[in-house]
Amino acid sequence: MADNATPWKCGAQAFVIENAPICDLDDTENPDSTACAMLLDLPLVPLLSRPLLEPPPSPTPRNFFIADAGIKGAGMFAVELARDIPAGGLILVDRPIAVVPSSVTAEWKREAFDALIPRISPVSREALLALANCKPLEECPVVEGIALTNAFQIDLPVPPLAAAQEYGGVFPNISRANHRCGLNTAIKWDLASFSVSMYALRPVRTGEEIHNQYIDVLATRAERRAQLARYDFECTCPHCDLADEDAVARSDAARAELRDWRQLHPRFLPWSMDMCRPDDTIIDSSLRALDLIEQEGLYGMQVPFIEDVALSYAVLGDESQFREWAQKIVDLCSGQDPTRAAKFARWIENPQSYKEWGWRAKQRLVLDKRKDISDDIDISIPW
Numbered sequence: 001m002a003d004n005a006t007p008w009k010c011g012a013q014a015f016v017i018e019n020a021p022i023c024d025l026d027d028t029e030n031p032d033s034t035a036c037a038m039l040l041d042l043p044l045v046p047l048l049s050r051p052l053l054e055p056p057p058s059p060t061p062r063n064f065f066i067a068d069a070g071i072k073g074a075g076m077f078a079v080e081l082a083r084d085i086p087a088g089g090l091i092l093v094d095r096p097i098a099v100v101p102s103s104v105t106a107e108w109k110r111e112a113f114d115a116l117i118p119r120i121s122p123v124s125r126e127a128l129l130a131l132a133n134c135k136p137l138e139e140c141p142v143v144e145g146i147a148l149t150n151a152f153q154i155d156l157p158v159p160p161l162a163a164a165q166e167y168g169g170v171f172p173n174i175s176r177a178n179h180r181c182g183l184n185t186a187i188k189w190d191l192a193s194f195s196v197s198m199y200a201l202r203p204v205r206t207g208e209e210i211h212n213q214y215i216d217v218l219a220t221r222a223e224r225r226a227q228l229a230r231y232d233f234e235c236t237c238p239h240c241d242l243a244d245e246d247a248v249a250r251s252d253a254a255r256a257e258l259r260d261w262r263q264l265h266p267r268f269l270p271w272s273m274d275m276c277r278p279d280d281t282i283i284d285s286s287l288r289a290l291d292l293i294e295q296e297g298l299y300g301m302q303v304p305f306i307e308d309v310a311l312s313y314a315v316l317g318d319e320s321q322f323r324e325w326a327q328k329i330v331d332l333c334s335g336q337d338p339t340r341a342a343k344f345a346r347w348i349e350n351p352q353s354y355k356e357w358g359w360r361a362k363q364r365l366v367l368d369k370r371k372d373i374s375d376d377i378d379i380s381i382p383w
């Protein structure tokens, strides 16, 4: 069997199995295995060989549980807590149990994927093998089948000429979240701590199923169904199980409009300096986008539109509306995008510190004054 000394060859490239330096909490003294084994292109190995930062802690007590989700198999649910998980709230932090290239066609594929299993610690191995596998064993080795069913793409520092350009991570908990075409969570991968954090995109009610997306959710229903066929999965979510063809056309049109929004609608920056356009142009168009987002459950897209509404109120000098919308950014982004959250928190504290604060309101005043003056001048012809 190949090992690090005799890697699996793929043309001029070679793959090896490496253990990520992650321990299971209850299995810290296992010398030959860690909580995560990785099948890597050899040039990637030195780029990942560095001490890992500790990931941020998951909320305690746990605010999710795994349970039967009907025909979808197991699923992830919000624990019945006294209150909902708030929009922007951290649901959990998870580290991978297997990292594999997205596509391997070499004849040693089965041998290499099977060799991952003994390199994973018993606790994590049990979690890995408990995950769903939509691929028959004759077609795919078990770990590849599980990865094709459950893995999320993770960004690794892949060298440009590496044999594999994309990698997927299989996670013990987050991989349990089932697909839905309008989702309630977002995940964020952090290479430095080799962990994924899952955040609520809107309030998640107690007991509600926690979803993730496996495919391009801006595609039409027909395209989504075709993409999901590779998971051997027919989506019956409320965004797919629609009453009639009119409802399908309405949903497809909403998703297409959101996909092409920036090409179809005025943008904040040019509007902010263009006094020929009405003051409510961006607010109106962003509110429409937010309505479509709510209709289709595409909450992962809401931040730029909320930001445009907040900044529109900033250039219009409307302090109370600005604070209200800016606070939504702070709540949504404090975990996922802390830099953005901090920027808006500073502006909430002192709105005038936004450098274009009230600019349009001042220009509008000047224009109105000029108009008044020109209205007062008698330009009628005296004969």
Ligand SMILES: [Zn+2]
Pocket (backbone or CB within 6 Å): 180, 181, 182, 235, 236, 237, 238, 239, 240, 241
């Ligand atoms: Zn669906």
